[in-house]
Amino acid sequence: CTVIFTRMATKDLHKPISVLFCNLAVSDLFTSFSGFWISMLFITNPDITIFGSKDMLAPYALYTTSILSTIYNLVSIGIERYLAVAESMRTRFRVARNHSIAAVLINWVLAFFLGCLPLMGWNCLHTAKNVSVLYSPFCVNYLIFIAIPNVVVAFIIPLFTYLRIIIILRKRKLRMKACGQATGTYKSAEIQVARTSIFIWLLALISYAPFFAGVIFDATNSQCHIDLYPGVYIFRNCTAMLITMNCLGNPVIYTLKLKTLGAKLKALKCLSANRVRACTI
Numbered sequence: 001c002t003v004i005f006t007r008m009a010t011k012d013l014h015k016p017i018s019v020l021f022c023n024l025a026v027s028d029l030f031t032s033f034s035g036f037w038i039s040m041l042f043i044t045n046p047d048i049t050i051f052g053s054k055d056m057l058a059p060y061a062l063y064t065t066s067i068l069s070t071i072y073n074l075v076s077i078g079i080e081r082y083l084a085v086a087e088s089m090r091t092r093f094r095v096a097r098n099h100s101i102a103a104v105l106i107n108w109v110l111a112f113f114l115g116c117l118p119l120m121g122w123n124c125l126h127t128a129k130n131v132s133v134l135y136s137p138f139c140v141n142y143l144i145f146i147a148i149p150n151v152v153v154a155f156i157i158p159l160f161t162y163l164r165i166i167i168i169l170r171k172r173k174l175r176m177k178a179c180g181q182a183t184g185t186y187k188s189a190e191i192q193v194a195r196t197s198i199f200i201w202l203l204a205l206i207s208y209a210p211f212f213a214g215v216i217f218d219a220t221n222s223q224c225h226i227d228l229y230p231g232v233y234i235f236r237n238c239t240a241m242l243i244t245m246n247c248l249g250n251p252v253i254y255t256l257k258l259k260t261l262g263a264k265l266k267a268l269k270c271l272s273a274n275r276v277r278a279c280t281i
Helices: 002-009 016-044 046-051 054-086 097-115 140-178 184-220 231-256 259-271 275-280
Strands: none
Touching: 002 016, 016 046, 016 054, 016 097, 016 231, 046 054, 054 097, 054 140, 054 184, 054 231, 140 184, 184 231
């Protein structure tokens, strides 16, 4: 909420990348809210979160939608950063704010469509065949359909974009060095991109790999709910906690670590005390 408020209140941060940052915060907020909803259902009626119920369809659908939106936003940020670096020396194409808004709309439409498929009928409420043990009443084939392609997208595309950015910066640094010009800026940018990309990969790996492993286990498992209780369900709850930790880590990596946003947030705090001084800063 702090990220969203600061982004919306500061006009000069309304850039293409800022739109994507703000939308990423909205996706993380929805993920946290849906996770809290599922937690409350688990506290009030644990059986429906284990054996499945119609009441679990809506919170699970919202949870899936927000996770997919977060993944698509992370991919969009990587693509935008690549285009900003790769096309910075050209004038034929520039990433504009309208492009970011269009990407945000496409991300949400795709996430809502895929996430709400169980509400449209792709569920196992009325059949015991192919039902998920971990996420009843979802079907196992639906979880595989959602998990495998999006895990590939979440890991392959950011890997390509950030590696390409590092390669482009290194080539420009070598070119400037050959001309006898200073290369400190490019070296600093290369280090920062490399460090950020490593953090992105580690956070995504820690957050989503256990969930993906749970889906694979679900697809290959032939035991019933009672035989797996409580160990597998403790593991399921831990995967949900890791995904929530990803929502906390995204603002730190993408937004709160930026000096510009920190300065603007500080200025907003000072606004009520001394508006003139804050505007001058």
